Amino acid sequence: MSLFAQILDFIGTFAFAISGIRLASAKRFDWFGAYVVGFVTAIGGGTLRDLLLDVTPGWMTNPIYLICTGLALLWVILFGKYLIHLNNTFFLFDSIGLALFTVVGASKTLALGYPAWVAVIMGSITGAAGGVIRDVFINEIPLIFRKEIYAMACVAGGIVYTVCSRLGMHELGCQLVGGLTVFATRILAVKYNICLPVLNDKERKR
Amino acid sequence: MSLFAQILDFIGTFAFAISGIRLASAKRFDWFGAYVVGFVTAIGGGTLRDLLLDVTPGWMTNPIYLICTGLALLWVILFGKYLIHLNNTFFLFDSIGLALFTVVGASKTLALGYPAWVAVIMGSITGAAGGVIRDVFINEIPLIFRKEIYAMACVAGGIVYTVCSRLGMHELGCQLVGGLTVFATRILAVKYNICLPVLNDKERKR
Amino acid sequence: MSLFAQILDFIGTFAFAISGIRLASAKRFDWFGAYVVGFVTAIGGGTLRDLLLDVTPGWMTNPIYLICTGLALLWVILFGKYLIHLNNTFFLFDSIGLALFTVVGASKTLALGYPAWVAVIMGSITGAAGGVIRDVFINEIPLIFRKEIYAMACVAGGIVYTVCSRLGMHELGCQLVGGLTVFATRILAVKYNICLPVLNDKERKR
Numbered sequence: 062m063s064l065f066a067q068i069l070d071f072i073g074t075f076a077f078a079i080s081g082i083r084l085a086s087a088k089r090f091d092w093f094g095a096y097v098v099g100f101v102t103a104i105g106g107g108t109l110r111d112l113l114l115d116v117t118p119g120w121m122t123n124p125i126y127l128i129c130t131g132l133a134l135l136w137v138i139l140f141g142k143y144l145i146h147l148n149n150t151f152f153l154f155d156s157i158g159l160a161l162f163t164v165v166g167a168s169k170t171l172a173l174g175y176p177a178w179v180a181v182i183m184g185s186i187t188g189a190a191g192g193v194i195r196d197v198f199i200n201e202i203p204l205i206f207r208k209e210i211y212a213m214a215c216v217a218g219g220i221v222y223t224v225c226s227r228l229g230m231h232e233l234g235c236q237l238v239g240g241l242t243v244f245a246t247r248i249l250a251v252k253y254n255i256c257l258p259v260l261n262d263k264e265r266k267r
Numbered sequence: 268m269s270l271f272a273q274i275l276d277f278i279g280t281f282a283f284a285i286s287g288i289r290l291a292s293a294k295r296f297d298w299f300g301a302y303v304v305g306f307v308t309a310i311g312g313g314t315l316r317d318l319l320l321d322v323t324p325g326w327m328t329n330p331i332y333l334i335c336t337g338l339a340l341l342w343v344i345l346f347g348k349y350l351i352h353l354n355n356t357f358f359l360f361d362s363i364g365l366a367l368f369t370v371v372g373a374s375k376t377l378a379l380g381y382p383a384w385v386a387v388i389m390g391s392i393t394g395a396a397g398g399v400i401r402d403v404f405i406n407e408i409p410l411i412f413r414k415e416i417y418a419m420a421c422v423a424g425g426i427v428y429t430v431c432s433r434l435g436m437h438e439l440g441c442q443l444v445g446g447l448t449v450f451a452t453r454i455l456a457v458k459y460n461i462c463l464p465v466l467n468d469k470e471r472k473r
Numbered sequence: 474m475s476l477f478a479q480i481l482d483f484i485g486t487f488a489f490a491i492s493g494i495r496l497a498s499a500k501r502f503d504w505f506g507a508y509v510v511g512f513v514t515a516i517g518g519g520t521l522r523d524l525l526l527d528v529t530p531g532w533m534t535n536p537i538y539l540i541c542t543g544l545a546l547l548w549v550i551l552f553g554k555y556l557i558h559l560n561n562t563f564f565l566f567d568s569i570g571l572a573l574f575t576v577v578g579a580s581k582t583l584a585l586g587y588p589a590w591v592a593v594i595m596g597s598i599t600g601a602a603g604g605v606i607r608d609v610f611i612n613e614i615p616l617i618f619r620k621e622i623y624a625m626a627c628v629a630g631g632i633v634y635t636v637c638s639r640l641g642m643h644e645l646g647c648q649l650v651g652g653l654t655v656f657a658t659r660i661l662a663v664k665y666n667i668c669l670p671v672l673n674d675k676e677r678k679r
Contacts, residue, residue: 082672085618085672086672088614088619089619089671089672090618090619090671090672091618091619091620091668091669091670091671091672092669092670092671092672093617093618093624093625093669094615094617094618094619095618095672097618097624098618108525112318112524112525113314113318113324113327115321115323115527117527118525121525121587121591124588124590127590127594137672138672141672175327176330178330178333179327182333193404197403197404197609198605198609198614198615198618199614200406200612200613200614201406202294202404202405202406203300203404205299205300206291206296206297206299206300206301206303206304206404207294207295207296207297207300208297212299212303213299256297257297257298257299258297258298259295259296259297259298260288260291260292260295260296260297260298260300260301260343260344260347318524319520319524319530319533321527321529381533382536384536384539385533388539399610403609403610406612407612408500408610408611408612409506409610411505411506412497412502412503412505412506412507412509412510412610413500413501413502413503413506414503418505418509419505462503463503463504463505464503464504465501465502465503465504466494466497466498466501466502466503466504466507466549466550466553
């Protein structure tokens with residue numbers, strides 16, 4: 062990864078870890094529990110992708126994700142009460158992370174020789190699955206299944222990235238266009254409160 | 268797979284996806300959430316099996332499962348309110364899927380050289396684990412742990428399949444006898460309301 | 474494994490399975506559900522570790538874990554109402570299992586050539602992840618994220634084991650010192666009611 066991509070990766074990991082740690086703290090987890098939830102939120106998507114692609118999960122080859130999660134925990138412990146004023150900043154960081162994780166996931170999948178539609182799914186898993194595991198751990202229905210154009214932003218960005226790549230565009234260009242698609246979709250969806258329709262078949266739970 | 272097995276596979280996938288999508292709709296998931304829950308219900312068991320056996324998950328090699336789940340979602344969106352009249356049909360389809368998934372899982376495991384008891388477990392995982400992941404996602408205690416002879420039908424069918432295979436019966440014969448065992452066990456258990464005993468050690472939760 | 478390690482492994486597996494089966498029985502699971510939860514509690518940590526390390530999960534190569542879980546289920550069915558008087562014994566057995574699983578996990582990881590910090594994490598996953606999956610299955614927030622110095626005992630023992638190993642100490646010595654660290658940390662933490670601080674950032678759940 063280039064230095065620029067590494068910095069974005071660090072920012073994204075930090076933002077994802079913060080989101081896990083804050084939700085854990087709302088459920089009164091102890092420091093260890095909050096750390097684990099933060100870590101899993103940050104690396105869960107990439108880990109599931111790497112298990113499916115049968116390669117070694119990225120966090121097992123570089124301790125930076127452990128350290129980054131530790132800094133995120135320290136940040137919440139020290140400045141927890143001021144965090145609420147930074148919600149917009151974290152929303153921005155979170156969207157940067159989502160964009161980068163998605164294109165990195167799609168790129169890795171194409172590089173391993175999988176077809177384009179697998180790359181789109183793997184990009185989305187990389188971006189969104191960490192949040193699903195986080196919500197399972199805090200015993201809530203995963204947020205992305207009910208609210209927000211979150212995973213759909215990954216799907217859109219993954220498709221754009223893959224199409225650009227198949228059209229022979231330079232790797233960096235594909236990543237930029239794909240990532241911006243994720244970023245813009247998410248920002249616009251939240252700004253204009255765009256949601257997917259809710260499914261309701263009027264039937265009681267079996 | 269033969270054409271006949273492919274048709275059964277499609278029917279089973281469709282029925283499993285419908286079961287996931289309907290439970291998701293009861294929890295007011297949006298279209299994306301319902302699609303993901305339907306997809307995971309259909310392919311979750313096979314994916315866990317393939318991760319444990321260290322082979323590439325089947326759905327990553329053929330987009331048919333994605334398409335089939337899409338059709339299932341479309342079906343629920345369009346005909347949701349009539350679905351309740353089709354409950355018996357879906358129960359039948361679901362049991363066909365359970366039977367096929369179980370024998371396919373056991374067969375794949377034996378073909379990879381694992382012992383018979385691993386094949387029985389992998390058959391059961393293929394049939395039943397998708398529903399467990401579905402229930403975790405909708406934040407309910409997995410149904411198969413509390414009600415219905417569902418997974419036990421897989422265990423029974425897996426044992427019959429494996430014994431037939433070890434006795435040298437032709438592959439197609441094993442699959443037929445094993446699958447029919449799953450199918451008949453499930454149908455009879457529901458018809459005569461046969462349940463496993465509930466465990467109760469009179470102790471409070473720790 | 475030496476005969477001594479095998480006996481400890483059996484005791485640990487039995488204790489972990491009992492813990493899963495008892496929590497399942499408190500939620501009125503049927504025999505099958507209780508068996509599955511017991512089994513997953515016992516082998517879940519090692520299975521996740523082996524998936525991450527890309528080796529075949531231990532329980533797929535030896536049916537002893539299936540049998541051990543079956544004996545644990547039989548024990549709870551037959552003697553369930555007396556189990557409450559054995560809580561201290563089971564706490565001891567559970568701590569033995571935790572200690573052994575942790576050092577086995579760390580040892581396996583180092584043997585595969587991974588760095589020391591990965592070994593510490595894998596030791597902790599081996600010891601503690603089974604209980605997390607158990608709690609997800611019974612639809613509770615994982616206990617280790619909120620109470621008890623449980624996983625921290627694994628981390629401490631994993632660090633001690635890895636340091637000893639890196640210092641060139643004999644394998645058996647490392648395992649003994651590492652295992653005793655886990656065991657002593659857990660026993661002392663419960664005896665003196667030592668907990669980690671709870672995180673609370675005064676913010677409402679998003």
